[in-house]
Amino acid sequence: MYKIITFLIIVLLNYSCSEKEKSTLQKEAEKAFVFGDLQNSEIILNKILKEDPNDQHAIFLKTKILLYSGRIIDAKKVYDELGDEFQNKTESMLLLARINLALNQNQIETIDKLSSLLETNPVHLDALLLRGKFYEASNKIPEAIRDYQTIIQQSDKIKIAHSSLASIYSKAGITEKAKSHLEYAKNIEPQRQIGKKNDK
Secondary structure, eight states: OHHHHHHHHHHHHHHHHHHHHHHHHHHHHHHHHHTTOHHHHHHHHHHHHHHOTTOHHHHHHHHHHHHHTTOHHHHHHHHTTSOHHHHTSHHHHHHHHHHHHHHTOOHHHHHHHHHHHHHHOTTOHHHHHHHHHHHHHTTOHHHHHHHHHHHHHHOTTOHHHHHHHHHHHHHTTOHHHHHHHHHHHHTSOGGGOOSGGGOO
């Protein structure tokens, strides 16, 4: 009986140390990611995933790194390793939308999912921006304009919304509106944008 108790204590201690070490590594990976050190963040995440291949947070963050470093197909493969529960989270849905946008695939399905999200939160800026991009890619220009304008109604300091409208109006030959939004976008500070790293 004493040997069993001793064994259980050793196992619990090792588990505790392992979890503490993993938690420290996760914080280091997240910090590196936030500061733009994607390479070091990925190295740390690979250490975590070597010990625990099913760590959902590590898989999620690695997917983001792969996407933002241009390895889109690899990002989709890693994303597919997320469990259903994690994939149904808002930040995971937005990440998948970005992957699909980069791969130019699943447009209708992604628009439907983003629309469902916007039913519960009509002014979710990332969802509006992504849906606008999908509408634009699907040549649904009025719908894309509507989403970009909704973003600007919430905050006229979001550069990418103005840039997107400028691009659409330019293609449509509406020169004055295109110039107006382009000039507005040029005067907006970069930190006022939405997009890549706001879906943590």
